[in-house]
Amino acid sequence: xxVTEPPxxxxxxxxxxRAGVSTATVSYVLSGRRxxxxxxxxxxxxxxxxxxxEVGYQVDHAGRSLRRRRSDLIALMYPAPSSPWSDRLAExxxxxxxxxxxxxxxLPMSGSAAGGALLRVLRERYVDGAVLxxxxxxxxxxxxxLARQGLSLVVFDDDLDPDGFDVVRQGRGRxxxxxxxxxxxxxxxxxxxxxxPGEDRWRTARSxxxxxxxQVLQEHGIGVAPDLVLPVADSxxxxxxxxxxxxxxxxxxxxxVSATDRAAIDAVWAxxxxxxxxxxxxxxxxxxxxxxxxxxxxxxxxxxxxEFDFSAQVARLFERLDAAAALPGExxxxxxxxxVRESA
Amino acid sequence: xxVTEPPxxxxxxxxxxRAGVSTATVSYVLSGRRxxxxxxxxxxxxxxxxxxxEVGYQVDHAGRSLRRRRSDLIALMYPAPSSPWSDRLAExxxxxxxxxxxxxxxLPMSGSAAGGALLRVLRERYVDGAVLxxxxxxxxxxxxxLARQGLSLVVFDDDLDPDGFDVVRQGRGRxxxxxxxxxxxxxxxxxxxxxxPGEDRWRTARSxxxxxxxQVLQEHGIGVAPDLVLPVADSxxxxxxxxxxxxxxxxxxxxxVSATDRAAIDAVWAxxxxxxxxxxxxxxxxxxxxxxxxxxxxxxxxxxxxEFDFSAQVARLFERLDAAAALPGExxxxxxxxxVRESA
DNA sequence: CTGAAAGCGCTTACAG
DNA sequence: CTGAAAGCGCTTACAG
Numbered sequence: 001x002x003v004t005e006p007p008x009x010x011x012x013x014x015x016x017x018r019a020g021v022s023t024a025t026v027s028y029v030l031s032g033r034r035x036x037x038x039x040x041x042x043x044x045x046x047x048x049x050x051x052x053x054e055v056g057y058q059v060d061h062a063g064r065s066l067r068r069r070r071s072d073l074i075a076l077m078y079p080a081p082s083s084p085w086s087d088r089l090a091e092x093x094x095x096x097x098x099x100x101x102x103x104x105x106x107l108p109m110s111g112s113a114a115g116g117a118l119l120r121v122l123r124e125r126y127v128d129g130a131v132l133x134x135x136x137x138x139x140x141x142x143x144x145x146l147a148r149q150g151l152s153l154v155v156f157d158d159d160l161d162p163d164g165f166d167v168v169r170q171g172r173g174r175x176x177x178x179x180x181x182x183x184x185x186x187x188x189x190x191x192x193x194x195x196x197p198g199e200d201r202w203r204t205a206r207s208x209x210x211x212x213x214x215q216v217l218q219e220h221g222i223g224v225a226p227d228l229v230l231p232v233a234d235s236x237x238x239x240x241x242x243x244x245x246x247x248x249x250x251x252x253x254x255x256x257v258s259a260t261d262r263a264a265i266d267a268v269w270a271x272x273x274x275x276x277x278x279x280x281x282x283x284x285x286x287x288x289x290x291x292x293x294x295x296x297x298x299x300x301x302x303x304x305x306x307e308f309d310f311s312a313q314v315a316r317l318f319e320r321l322d323a324a325a326a327l328p329g330e331x332x333x334x335x336x337x338x339x340v341r342e343s344a
Numbered sequence: 345x346x347v348t349e350p351p352x353x354x355x356x357x358x359x360x361x362r363a364g365v366s367t368a369t370v371s372y373v374l375s376g377r378r379x380x381x382x383x384x385x386x387x388x389x390x391x392x393x394x395x396x397x398e399v400g401y402q403v404d405h406a407g408r409s410l411r412r413r414r415s416d417l418i419a420l421m422y423p424a425p426s427s428p429w430s431d432r433l434a435e436x437x438x439x440x441x442x443x444x445x446x447x448x449x450x451l452p453m454s455g456s457a458a459g460g461a462l463l464r465v466l467r468e469r470y471v472d473g474a475v476l477x478x479x480x481x482x483x484x485x486x487x488x489x490l491a492r493q494g495l496s497l498v499v500f501d502d503d504l505d506p507d508g509f510d511v512v513r514q515g516r517g518r519x520x521x522x523x524x525x526x527x528x529x530x531x532x533x534x535x536x537x538x539x540x541p542g543e544d545r546w547r548t549a550r551s552x553x554x555x556x557x558x559q560v561l562q563e564h565g566i567g568v569a570p571d572l573v574l575p576v577a578d579s580x581x582x583x584x585x586x587x588x589x590x591x592x593x594x595x596x597x598x599x600x601v602s603a604t605d606r607a608a609i610d611a612v613w614a615x616x617x618x619x620x621x622x623x624x625x626x627x628x629x630x631x632x633x634x635x636x637x638x639x640x641x642x643x644x645x646x647x648x649x650x651e652f653d654f655s656a657q658v659a660r661l662f663e664r665l666d667a668a669a670a671l672p673g674e675x676x677x678x679x680x681x682x683x684v685r686e687s688a
Numbered sequence: 689c690t691g692a693a694a695g696c697g698c699t700t701a702c703a704g
Numbered sequence: 705c706t707g708a709a710a711g712c713g714c715t716t717a718c719a720g
Contacts (some may be wrong), residue, residue, distance in 0.1 A: 411715045520714075
């Protein structure tokens with residue numbers, strides 16, 4: 001194997017030497033001077049920029065952020081797989097961040113193992129702030145600690161109280177229960193639930209969908225049949241197959257609640273391909289309100305936010321980042337509602 | 345507004361003082377000693393760990409990474425919106441990274457503006473390495489420069505030659521042309537194309553799908569009708585509406601090629617809802633091979649990789665990260681193929 | 689076995 | 705107007 005040169009990354013010292021100035025001057029040219037002091041004169045600037053171009057200098061993040069005590073980076077933590085909503089939020093964060101010269105990194109929480117590794121990004125101050133979407137298994141106490149240490153945080157959560165960070169209330173439990181109530185009110189008694197794998201083992205906040213389903217059935221004296229709860233909501237192929245299977249049973253369910261719109265849409269296909277009318281033969285309700293639900297026939301009844309817009313939440317994160325002193329925690333709303341369309 | 349305490353982040357100096365040891369000892373306890381030297385004795389360790397717990401110390405990434413000259417973080421750059429493939433790759437990277445105590449950040453490239461901000465993450469060494477998926481508008485010369493400076497890079501690209509980084513060949517052009525050839529061979533002449541918005545203005549590498557479509561039609565002497573090229577592939581609702589519109593025309597197309605499987609699936613539904621048989625009345629081909637294409641009826645003919653697995657590419661990135669000296673660039677394969685199913 | 693000290697690359701108050 | 709110097713928080717060769 002060829003012996004390769006050790007990779008060389010030039011530093012400001014190299015630039016300074018090359019341009020015959022001090023490293024202070026290099027920094028002034030590259031990053032400007034604090035407090036609007038006069039920048040170095042044009043001639044000096046040119047010499048420095050020439051040296052920068054010649055050696056291909058790039059500022060080093062580690063050095064800069066250690067000195068400045070901020071990273072100019074923010075994060076979006078969301079549960080994998082991504083969704084149109086997480087994509088949209090990432091995009092809106094990026095737009096706002098780009099205006100200020102900040103970068104955005106996405107932290108998809110896949111599996112349970114990833115939690116620790118991703119939390120490190122927040123704990124070790126890799127970023128200055130973050131938006132946490134629901135169902136990220138982060139310890140509430142830890143969130144408060146992070147906020148107290150100066151991390152700017154906007155957290156989507158229905159239970160947590162703000163405490164040096166902001167909380168966005170969605171009212172997901174109420175909305176999910178409304179969906180099941182809607183089915184019960186229409187006379188359904190055999191209602192299947194397409195859930196996340198392992199959802200019944202999750203701790204309370206994350207299993208809000210399954211709990212809503214069970215709670216409403218119980219309140220109406222309807223038994224929760226274990227064989228009507230299927231862990232297929234995270235896989236469209238699995239959801240499709242599962243619903244085909246349900247419809248082949250001797251006593252098929254008359255309605256399906258799905259923890260994801262994606263799986264609900266496949267439930268609609270499965271019914272149609274099986275020759276079962278929707279909602280006549282099988283009523284279907286999703287959770288999440290993705291744009292795709294508007295497209296299918298019949299359009300999908302679901303639960304979610306009506307506005308495909310996070311600008312208020314993003315703006316709040318930047319307020320927090322810009323604030324000189326720590327801001328008190330605030331409660332914001334981005335309510336989920338039952339959105340009745342054609343499929344149920 | 346209440347005056348708030350300035351956020352306090354304890355440092356190793358605070359721990360050292362509290363535990364009555366030096367900062368060196370604190371570091372030895374927290375991070376171990378290089379070269380397997382003996383760690384501090386249990387009694388010291390306990391004192392340090394107690395102090396750590398008492399003040400809630402967390403290592404500071406900026407300090408550590410400046411000293412160690414690495415960030416223990418890798419990135420995945422991909423074009424937004426996310427897809428099952430980018431989700432899968434992120435997940436596989438996370439699994440492999442977690443084993444080594446590394447973190448993974450995702451960099452979704454949304455819009456054209458985001459390019460600069462995200463590239464900064466690579467240029468300024470926020471991360472030690474990255475996987476770049478196709479259609480990220482990154483300058484090839486810049487990639488070589490980054491690699492030369494020691495960044496570990498695995499790049500999905502059909503044109504670029506490896507040069508201190510590895511290249512994964514997918515052969516997307518060949519595969520896309522095969523799909524159009526497949527339609528032409530079946531006798532289709534009016535073939536619509538659902539493309540990415542702005543695709544006709546993109547520079548060569550990114551517009552491979554549209555170019556493949558045009559090229560094959562031209563080779564067969566079929567005129568490319570501008571009104572059959574629709575920029576709707578990134579929006580499922582738009583794609584659905586566009587195909588409904590196509591089918592209402594006096595002379596509707598008999599086939600559709602879509603730049604995304606997602607839009608292709610909506611094309612199938614649009615046809616079904618319009619009462620047009622697929623593939624009899626409208627043949628539909630997607631690009632991308634997402635799992636959902638297997639679920640719909642008729643199943644989706646598409647183009648893409650057969651294996652839903654990036655372990656070879658991920659393994660290569662880690663080889664590169666682990667290598668003492670810079671590794672020469674290598675060419676890997678993850679070929680795209682025409683996958684003929686029922687819809688065309 | 690443990691500590692004092694140097695230094696990673698940068699920024700910035702300060703002196704000249 | 706510009707440079708010498710301190711220091712951000714950490715790690716690590718080195719001396720004791």
